[in-house]
Amino acid sequence: MKKISQHLSDSSIKEEKNMDIIKGGVTAAKGFEAAAAAAGIKYKDRTDMALVYSQAPCEAAGTFTQNVVKAAPVKWDQKVVKSGSKVQAVIVNSGIANACTGAEGYGYCEDTAVAAAEALGISGDGVVIGSTGVIGKQIPIEKLTAGIKVLAEKKNDSLENGTQAARAIMTTDTFEKELAVTLKVGGKTVTIGGMAKGSGMIHPNMCTMLAFITTDADITKEALQKALSGDVDDTYNMISVDGDTSTNDTVLLLANGLAGNPQIRYGSEDYKAFAEALHVVNEYLAKKIAGDGEGATALFEVKAVGCESTEQARLLAKSIVCSNLTKTAIAGHDANWGRILCAMGYSGAQFDPEKVDLFFESRAGKIQIIENGTAVDYSEAEATKILSEPEVTATADVKLGSSSATAWGCDLTHGYIEINADYRS
Incomplete structure (x- = not known):
């Protein structure tokens, strides 16, 4: 089955005023470095560890899975973000999720932070962790800590290293997902860059989805968290591949302040501009995840319009995009x-x-296709031609108001079963 999602058009990116799309991902912002390594955690023929490192300590914000069963790295990162500790490094592994692993698995998070702190010369309180892969298996901690040493030696601020890191965090993904944008704040150029992974176990309320976003903006922790929390409902929480909410969903946003802009505070005009630029990055990454669904051949976009409220619109759009019968x-x-x-x-x-x-x-x-709830006289051949494209949009107008919402998913093919029937092997 030909996979076309990585070639989905980027022309739909909505550039806000005072904002530009640039090349790169997590290393696009000043002071951020990255690296990838092949640690042999699960994969024998590819990189499976990534590092994102900041030359200066960062304010950190995060949003996490709403599954009651939370992986050890999720619990670790929630603690770090809530504590207010300045974060300087992200260690990510693919292949093993470190979920449902008890006290031993959580202890490996601490071991990871200690090893990263030693290799990078930073505080262990400033290390956050991401894991993705098979649930229930313990991390081979010796391989992971050895991989951290390799990452520390290889890190640099090149765009290529950022791309390599984006590839290393993939599991069943077929391509890396990254984007960077710039905007002006107080006459200074501020950059926001991100990378994400996700292909299966994807459902609204976050998914088997990891996203790491970096910015050199000088911004308060309150403003950073509100910008992220306020955006997930319209981006990552509006995508679905298979209806399974993961144990490992994590979105982390780090800001090191090296752009030298006047500090962004919640509610200001600069905050609104920053939030709009962040939304562009989040929406792009979310759509790439949806379009790269396991076995998928098309990105399926659903717009619910003419609604009484945003809540109503979200319910309708998500219900359609989650329907297996519709996806088939x-x-x-x-x-x-x-x-x-x-x-x-x-x-x-x-x-x-x-x-x-x-x-x-x-x-x-x-x-x-339908008007006032019944079919119009349309051409099935024309409809089939429209639905044969790699990006398809369905728009449902309920004619009740002016609110709207958009959800993203993908078609459901035999490929999804083939991938997941032998996932552990």
């Missing part, structure tokens, strides 16, 4: 609109189904 219809390029209306009906949102309009759109064109 997209895989078959079949305009089976009844599945979409059905998914809207069990979403929990109240609306009049006899007022709903539905449209499909892609680079091949736009077509209306």
Whole structure:
């Protein structure tokens, strides 16, 4: 099955005023370095550890999985972020999730922080951790600590090292995911760069998804956390691949202040500009995760418009994008609109189904499928052509108000079963 998601058009990136898209990821901002290493934690033929390092201590913000079962690194990072400790390094491994591993697994987080502190010459309180992979297996700590030494020796601030780090954190992902933007704050150039991984066990309320975002902005911890927390509901929490909420979801945002801008405080105009730029990075990474769903051949975007409230719009959009029947219809390029209306009906949102309009759109064109809850006289051949593109959008208009929301997912193919049936092997 041909994988096309890495070639999804970037033309849909909504550049805000006073903001530019630039090349790079986690090393694009001043003072950030990265590295990748092959530690043999699970994979024998590829890198499986990454380091993100800041030359100066950072304010840290984070959002985490809403699964009651939380992996050891999630618990560790929650403690670090809540404590207010300045963070200077992120250690990430792929292949083993360090989830459901008890006190031993949590102890390995402490061992990781100690090893990183020693190798990098920083405080162990300033080390956060990410893990992704198989649940229930213990980390081979000797391999991990050996990998940390390699990472410390290889780190630099090149864009290539940032890309290598983005590749090292992948599991079933088929390509690395990274983006960087710049904006002006008080006459100074501020950069925000990020990398993410995610392909399966992806569902709203965070997913088997790790995202690490770096910025050289001088910004208060309060403003940093509010900017991140306020954005996840419209980005990472609006994607789904398979309906499984992971144990390891983590988004970390680090700010080292090296841009030299006037400090950004919550509620200011500079804060609003920073939050808008952060949203661009988060939305881009979230869409790349959705489009790289396991076995997927298409990014499926769902827009719920004409809603009474944002909450109603989110419920409708997420219900459609999470519908397995709808996702298989997209895989078959079949305009089976009844599945979409059905998914809207069990979403929990109240609306009049006899007022709903539905449209499909892609680079091949736009077509209306239903009007006021019933089918219009449309061409099945034209609909199939539109649904055969690598990016497909469904827009549902419930004609109740002016609120809207967008969710992202992918088609559901035989490839998803093939990947997950033998994941541990």
